[in-house]
Amino acid sequence: MKVTFLGTGTSQGIPVIGSSHPVCLSTNSKDKRLRVSVLIEWSHYTYVIDCGPDFRQQMLRANCDKIDGIIFTHEHADHTAGLDDIRPFFFRQGDIPIHAHGRVLGELERRFDYIFETENKYPGAPNVIKHAIKNEAFTLGNLAVMPINGMHYKLQVFGFRFGDFAYLTDMKTIAEEELLKLKGLKVLVLNALREDEHISHFNLNEALELISVLQPERAYLTHISHLLGFHDDVQQKLPENVFLAYDNLQITI
Ligand SMILES: [Zn+2]
Ligand SMILES: [Zn+2]
Helix, strand or coil: EEEEEEEEEECEEEEECCCCCCCHHHCHHHEEEEEEEEEECEEEEEEEEEECCHHHHHHHHCCCCCEEEECCCCCCHHHCCCCHHHHHHHHHCCCEEEEEEHHHHHHHHHHCHHHHHCCCCCCCCCEEEEEEHHHEEEEEEEEEEEEEEEECCCEEEEEEECCCCEEECCCCCCHHHHHHHCCCCEEEEEECCCCCCCCCCCCHHHHHHHHHHCCCCEEEECCCCCHHHHHHHHHHHCCCCHHHHHCEEEEEC
């Protein structure tokens, strides 16, 4: 399985528009972060987790010419606002499967009503096939995927385990019984916003604590704010098996 980090930034991305913060002005490409998303490829399958406002640019940058579907963690705009840009995939492939909690599917229908329109639909609008995810294993391609239920302050979010790989973002708390699903991982991806506490995201310490409880072979941090600091400085402070993810990073599991 190959995982490409399409974006590793928090909701505003880095640089933040109009910001003169040193991290926003950094010339290191690892300090430039699009909104958070990953491309997951195995056998001949290609899936994307989340479809934020940078989706078009991310698909171009990754040379992605086919997707088998999109899986959504939750409905926040930094994870969903790019849905219209599935059009090139729809024109080539036909209806695009989307997988999300029923509540998130409802939100997408409300925000992108023209995509879900069934009568007098504009011919240029894309079609999707809705798949509701419950907190139980579901199948993508030839693989069983296990949702991990978490809380983003008061909003439910799903993380996902694909074999020995798990991807969690926008989490602040995870119940004990859900943590049991994350034992024995080779790679864990986890959100870590900044050093200061945040009401709806793990900060760096909370992410590192969870990593030390779960003991994956390797962990990668994502959904990063410019306030966390320069990539190279933060990386030096991390434990040996923990890495700050950056855009275009590819890992093999
Ligand atoms: Zn987010
Ligand atoms: Zn969010």
